[in-house]
Amino acid sequence: MDGRAARETPVHLRLTHRGRVVFGTIGTLLTAGVLALLAALGATSASASAEQSEQSFSTVVAAPGDSLWGIAESLDPEGDPRDLVAELVTLNGMDGSGVQAGESIAVPTRYADAPGVIPAQ
Known part of the structure; x- marks a missing residue:
């Protein structure tokens, strides 16, 4: 080798x-x-x-003096309003949680039968 x-x-x-x-x-x-x-x-x-x-979404029309917190409480009285307010802000593309009287606010479809909700067309 x-x-x-x-x-x-x-x-x-x-x-x-x-x-x-x-x-x-x-x-x-x-x-x-x-x-x-x-x-x-x-x-x-x-x-x-x-x-x-x-x-298409069901909507709620904000009345004078309404807030997203109040709308969330009326849609789901048993649930935590903070969660629904956050969901409404995201769903509607809002910058904050303020609403104006007469403003249409889209709500999740699970609340279509809640009082004050306008069903989707």
Whole structure:
């Protein structure tokens, strides 16, 4: 057996300019593919949101002096008004919890039979 085989130095790989271009292109294509996939998923979510916004909801018309807290208590006297107020704010895209007299407020469909609720058309 030859003693040189055991003492050979390891081979170092060196990337040429063309190799760097190839690996850079592969990385760019992978990144672009991931971004395209995320964009497609975002478009699917946006269309689902648009379909949800086209749904009809039952509504309550705020009377003078009404508040979301009072509306929540009248819709669900047994429940915690804080939870329903938060749900009403989210459902209606409100910035805060203030309401104006005559304002139509969408309510979750589970309260369609509550007193003062106008059913969806």
